Amino acid sequence: MKISIITVCYNSEKTIEKTFQSVLRQSYKNVEYIVVDGGSKDATIDLVKKYESIVSKWVSEPDKGLYDAMNKGIAIATGDLVGVLNSDDIFTDEKVLENVANFHMDNPNIDASVGNILQFNEEGKTVRKYSAKNWNPEKLKIGFMPAHPAIFFKRGLFGKYGLYHLDFTIGADYELITRFFLKENISWKFSNITTTSMLIGGVSSSGVSSYQLISKEIKIALSRNNIKFSYLKVQLRGFWKVIGFLKKN
Template sequence: MKISIITVCYNSATTIEKTILSVASQTYVNIEYIIVDGNSKDNTLEILKKHENKISKWISEPDKGLYDAMNKGVAMATGDLIGILNSDDTFHSNTVIEDIVNFHKKNDIEASVGNIVQHRENGKIVRLYSSKYWTPEKLTIGFMPPHPSIFFKAALFNKFGNYDLGFKIGADYELITRFFLRNKIVWEYSGITTTAMLVGGLSSSGTSSYKLITKEIQKALAMNGIAFSSFKIKMRFFWKIIGFLKK
């Protein structure tokens, strides 16, 4: 089974090398590693050239943003499974891909959902983001599994489409809604902690970002014909606290 890992980057010189080495250190051999660079202006390209022997395919050209770059990566992929590894993240261990492949071989599924850990720049882990209790119905109140923990059968993109460029930071939410809730793909919780993710990111920084993703969550659900409560989505932060206290 071939697995395609896609990393999109732009001016990622401070982090991309760790990401590349994380893929290169995987125990599983049949990995197609694709990097899509958005025409970086720092020395990202020098780092990519330095590690070309560890990268299956890479391009560097202007794009229309993060999700356009992801779609380019999906179009380049030839693997049976597709996973996303952000340019400032690493795999949690060197057996992640081997574990994912074994899980998919044992289960007749179209996608697996796992966990990630979030850490600060000094390496200190501040959160385990688990999908153990997640269900697709929770999308209607603003909860999605961590995007980097999901591994999709490549055929799903041909069948149901790619990331929608009409979203600024919520195209992953819309795609997950379209796949899991609207089209009811077959999936399982893997229990695998796939990714070590640096705290921060496009959709996790500040009040303005919270307001924007709230708006885009509602847009994603409405586009897919899913009924939802705007109040519950706006108050999702409090549901997270309540759930944490119950645990």
């Protein structure tokens, strides 16, 4: 089983070497590693060339943003599974891809596996485990999705159901997951594999304005896929997250 991993980057010289090293350390070797760069002006491409032993394919050219770059990566991927590793993230340990491959080989009929991530701050301290243990697709209707980097999709899904929509600013992953899991009802299973350590404070998790924007785009994603939902519940999803956190503690 070949796994395609896609890393999208732009001027990522400060973080991407750790990302490359985490791929290099993987025990599973049937990996197609694709780097899609947006035309970096710093030393990012020098680092790509430094790690050409593990980078199967790479492209560096201007793009229309994060999701356009992801689509480019998917278009040239040839693996059985496709996963995403952001340019400031790392795999949690050296056996992540081995565990993902084994899980899918043990569950050959599923279209996707859903796992967990860890979030760390700029000091490198783990501050949160984001688990999909209690997640199910119905929760998309109230604004909850599993962590994007913890999902591994069969590559054929993208040809069948489409790629990321470029008219979203930060919510194209939400729309694609809604389309796949709710509209198309793909088969999936919780893997309980903690795949990725992510630097906290990404594009969709910073500030009130981002919260409002992603709320708007969640509503657009659900409406576009003809999913019935409550506008109020989506808007108040932050409140329910706090309640859930308090219950756990």
